[in-house]
Amino acid sequence: MNLDRAVLAFAGFVVLASLALGYFVNPLWFLLTAFxxxxxxxxxxxxxxxxxLVFRKLGIPSGHAFR
Known part of the structure; x- marks a missing residue:
């Protein structure tokens, strides 16, 4: 997995997690989706x-979008 895919996967996870938390826990979690x-x-x-930056420091190889 390269850096671009790691960032996209992380962003997707954050959006889905914040939507679930906003629906089941507290609507203020929708602010994380907006962020x-x-x-x-x-x-x-x-x-x-x-x-x-964090993923690069973890040693994930660069992609094309984030160098």
Whole structure:
């Protein structure tokens, strides 16, 4: 798995987890969904993603989007 796929998988997990938590636990968890969406939009324009920095330090090889 390269860095791009790891970031996409993590973003998908965060969105699904926050939707489940918002539905079953507390609606304030939907703010995490909004945060994930805003972070994905800014990463598309700037190329900066905090999750990519963490995954890179964990040794996941680079992809094409996040170098």
């Amino acid at each position: 994930a969406g805003v972070n994905m939009i800014q990463a598309a324009f700037t190329g900066f993603c905090p999750a990519a």
